[in-house]
Amino acid sequence: MAGKRIKTKGVSLSEVARAAGVSKMTASRVLRQDGGYSESTRALVMQKVDELGYLPNRLATVFAGDSTSTFVGVSIPDLGNEVFSQVLEGIDRKLGAFGHQTVLGLTQHTRAAEEDWIRTVLSWQPAGLILTGRYHSPRATEMLRAAGIPLVEIWDLNSSPLDMSVGLNHFDSGFDMGRYLFDTGYRALGYVGTSHDTASAATTRLDGFCKAVEGGGGGVAKQLCLHDTATYYTGFYGTEQLLAAGQEIDCIFYQNDAMAFGGLQYVQSKGLRVPQDIGIAGWGGLPIASVLPVRLTSMHVPHLKLGQAAAEMMLARLQGEPAQATRDIGFTLIPGSTVRRKD
Amino acid sequence: MAGKRIKTKGVSLSEVARAAGVSKMTASRVLRQDGGYSESTRALVMQKVDELGYLPNRLATVFAGDSTSTFVGVSIPDLGNEVFSQVLEGIDRKLGAFGHQTVLGLTQHTRAAEEDWIRTVLSWQPAGLILTGRYHSPRATEMLRAAGIPLVEIWDLNSSPLDMSVGLNHFDSGFDMGRYLFDTGYRALGYVGTSHDTASAATTRLDGFCKAVEGGGGGVAKQLCLHDTATYYTGFYGTEQLLAAGQEIDCIFYQNDAMAFGGLQYVQSKGLRVPQDIGIAGWGGLPIASVLPVRLTSMHVPHLKLGQAAAEMMLARLQGEPAQATRDIGFTLIPGSTVRRKD
DNA sequence: AAGGGGAAAGTTACCCGTAACGTAGCCCGC
DNA sequence: GCGGGCTACGTTACGGGTAACTTTCCCCTT
Numbered sequence: 001m002a003g004k005r006i007k008t009k010g011v012s013l014s015e016v017a018r019a020a021g022v023s024k025m026t027a028s029r030v031l032r033q034d035g036g037y038s039e040s041t042r043a044l045v046m047q048k049v050d051e052l053g054y055l056p057n058r059l060a061t062v063f064a065g066d067s068t069s070t071f072v073g074v075s076i077p078d079l080g081n082e083v084f085s086q087v088l089e090g091i092d093r094k095l096g097a098f099g100h101q102t103v104l105g106l107t108q109h110t111r112a113a114e115e116d117w118i119r120t121v122l123s124w125q126p127a128g129l130i131l132t133g134r135y136h137s138p139r140a141t142e143m144l145r146a147a148g149i150p151l152v153e154i155w156d157l158n159s160s161p162l163d164m165s166v167g168l169n170h171f172d173s174g175f176d177m178g179r180y181l182f183d184t185g186y187r188a189l190g191y192v193g194t195s196h197d198t199a200s201a202a203t204t205r206l207d208g209f210c211k212a213v214e215g216g217g218g219g220v221a222k223q224l225c226l227h228d229t230a231t232y233y234t235g236f237y238g239t240e241q242l243l244a245a246g247q248e249i250d251c252i253f254y255q256n257d258a259m260a261f262g263g264l265q266y267v268q269s270k271g272l273r274v275p276q277d278i279g280i281a282g283w284g285g286l287p288i289a290s291v292l293p294v295r296l297t298s299m300h301v302p303h304l305k306l307g308q309a310a311a312e313m314m315l316a317r318l319q320g321e322p323a324q325a326t327r328d329i330g331f332t333l334i335p336g337s338t339v340r341r342k343d
Numbered sequence: 344m345a346g347k348r349i350k351t352k353g354v355s356l357s358e359v360a361r362a363a364g365v366s367k368m369t370a371s372r373v374l375r376q377d378g379g380y381s382e383s384t385r386a387l388v389m390q391k392v393d394e395l396g397y398l399p400n401r402l403a404t405v406f407a408g409d410s411t412s413t414f415v416g417v418s419i420p421d422l423g424n425e426v427f428s429q430v431l432e433g434i435d436r437k438l439g440a441f442g443h444q445t446v447l448g449l450t451q452h453t454r455a456a457e458e459d460w461i462r463t464v465l466s467w468q469p470a471g472l473i474l475t476g477r478y479h480s481p482r483a484t485e486m487l488r489a490a491g492i493p494l495v496e497i498w499d500l501n502s503s504p505l506d507m508s509v510g511l512n513h514f515d516s517g518f519d520m521g522r523y524l525f526d527t528g529y530r531a532l533g534y535v536g537t538s539h540d541t542a543s544a545a546t547t548r549l550d551g552f553c554k555a556v557e558g559g560g561g562g563v564a565k566q567l568c569l570h571d572t573a574t575y576y577t578g579f580y581g582t583e584q585l586l587a588a589g590q591e592i593d594c595i596f597y598q599n600d601a602m603a604f605g606g607l608q609y610v611q612s613k614g615l616r617v618p619q620d621i622g623i624a625g626w627g628g629l630p631i632a633s634v635l636p637v638r639l640t641s642m643h644v645p646h647l648k649l650g651q652a653a654a655e656m657m658l659a660r661l662q663g664e665p666a667q668a669t670r671d672i673g674f675t676l677i678p679g680s681t682v683r684r685k686d
Numbered sequence: 687a688a689g690g691g692g693a694a695a696g697t698t699a700c701c702c703g704t705a706a707c708g709t710a711g712c713c714c715g716c
Numbered sequence: 717g718c719g720g721g722c723t724a725c726g727t728t729a730c731g732g733g734t735a736a737c738t739t740t741c742c743c744c745t746t
Contacts, residue, residue: 022695059468265635355701377704381724
């Protein structure tokens with residue numbers, strides 16, 4: 001009003017109130033349907049709201065009370081992986097239906113990026129956070145604790161989460177796949193995946209996989225972890241590298257289905273028959289897998305359900321209901337046709 | 344302080360200032376590196392910031408100045424479609440690199456959902472908005488105008504955008520595909536897609552497609568628009584429906600690659616040879632397409648680049664640079680092997 | 687007619703940070 | 717020695733909305 005700042009924003013509550021000839025507080029009550037006003041006042045205020053095109057300023061609301069916003073921060077490694085875009089979709093649909101907004105963060109699988117993002121998002125007073133993975137930087141962990149808001153860690157099932165956790169046991173899923181391939185008769189197994197600066201779920205799967213194979217008396221002949229993103233291309237070229245070594249390999253387990261399809265394409269381009277000459281196994285369950293002629297042997301994970309479950313746990317906590325701390329959404333081995341059946 | 348509200352939030356600037364024995368304003372200056380303080384004061388304040396674990400409250404910052412937030416609202420129809428998840432990734436990576444946060448909105452292809460989302464997001468005082476599509480409800484359009492913030496409409500290239508636009512000419516891309524298939528020799532063409540309550544880019548492509556085919560003297564024998572999402576499954580079952588009618592069809596154009604793969608799988612499961620018995624053409628360019636044995640005839644669109652371009656235009660406007668109003672990111676026909684070449 | 691009880695509205699203080707302005711103290715030159 | 721200019725701060729006043737409290741006014745009771 002003093003003219004020192006130029007008002008560029010929209011209509012404020014005071015302006016609505018003035019136009020209606022009532023106090024700010026009365027207008028506020030009408031808009032929040034808080035009671036304590038007459039029908040004629042309500043109608044008048046609402047009329048002015050319409051006339052002036054008033055849009056409430058939620059920042060001010062959050063700021064005024066000690067309430068949090070309706071934001072929920074969601075961090076995801078990347079969207080190139082169809083897996084995470086489905087998880088995100090599951091989360092946002094559910095949260096959106098209950099009046100919350102998703103603030104996205106792509107952390108590129110690095111803890112530093114995650115920490116920066118957490119710091120920024122927390123400064124917006126979010127209602128809660130959903131983070132992918134259980135490994136965070138010490139400072140991030142400290143901030144999360146200090147924030148005191150609901151937190152769901154997804155993807156890795158975490159028996160002692162910071163707050164809540166929903167996901168699956170990656171070790172077991174790797175183990176089951178290792179056991180399955182071993183039982184199927186493979187003995188010279190290989191692995192192709194990617195690695196990042198963080199201990200990841202994929203690493204845990206690999207651990208389980210190795211454990212199973214070694215437990216059976218075999219061994220994982222060769223592991224290859226590329227410093228790259230886990231896509232069709234890296235699957236293709238990773239397989240080329242793995243096989244170039246000349247070592248005998250009768251079956252390859254991949255970090256995910258996209259890489260497995262890339263690998264499948266590579267070995268077929270080299271004239272190898274699948275599964276007669278070499279077995280191929282993926283992980284994750286890509287939607288396209290179900291309509292391709294080749295049924296990829298894989299481990300199916302209910303991604304959308306995972307996202308929804310995360311959102312449900314978050315919403316329960318936000319509504320003050322007692323929420324369970326962890327939830328296992330499981331996995332299912334899809335036999336497929338890219339590994340040779342025993343007998 | 345009066346004890347009427349329980350303070351649950353974190354440490355405030357005042358508390359840091361008090362701990363350091365300076366005024367709020369001095370602490371504020373130190374944190375913003377605004378100058379006007381001595382080195383010893385700076386060190387003291389920063390020490391207290393560390394000790395107390397102070398996190399700035401960005402709500403208050405936005406609120407204090409007449410600045411907008413660093414939020415950018417991004418609306419996307421859905422993430423099931425790999426196309427849009429890539430666009431989103433392109434946007435968020437670029438925006439994130441410049442200190443902005445993406446507030447996601449999945450509008451499910453409906454204008455009503457978009458309008459609700461716009462209303463909500465605007466109440467958070469975003470710095471700008473990126474919306475998919477050029478068709479918005481009248482009220483939405485009005486709110487967007489009134490908000491007076493940068494706006495980028497993506498996907499459809501829009502010669503008279505509300506503010507800025509980046510995308511491609513869907514009519515032309517459909518037209519080019521129609522022309523190509525016609526020139527290749529197909530005469531009994533079919534189309535399988537989905538429809539929603541909004542006039543969509545897919546509809547525009549279909550219009551272009553029909554125009555090209557009719558212009559060549561042919562006609563689109565049969566169009567099928569399912570009220571469903573555009574996935575592998577709907578491609579599969581849509582094709583079943585389309586062919587069940589018994590009408591002669593020698594080539595099918597699909598709304599997107601996912602549907603085309605589903606259709607491909609269906610016709611092959613019925614013993615039809617592709618492209619000898621029937622031609623299959625998709626649209627959009629799925630990453631997996633490049634590593635599958637069957638090279639799908641399709642129209643490639645640079646999704647990631649589209650997202651980045653949208654973010655760049657937004658950032659330019661936010662930094663006050665003169666930004667171009669529209670940008671055409673184009674498309675490229677991928678001949679593939681699922682249509683028969685005219686020899 | 688006085689008093690009690692509500693409903694409907696207004697008043698005040700505050701949330702947290704920042705812009706604008708005020709001021710104390712110091713150094714400098716003439 | 718005094719005014720001018722600079723540095724390093726402090727003070728005040730918002731911004732948009734809400735909680736808590738107060739006031740006004742009307743109706744009903746006794």
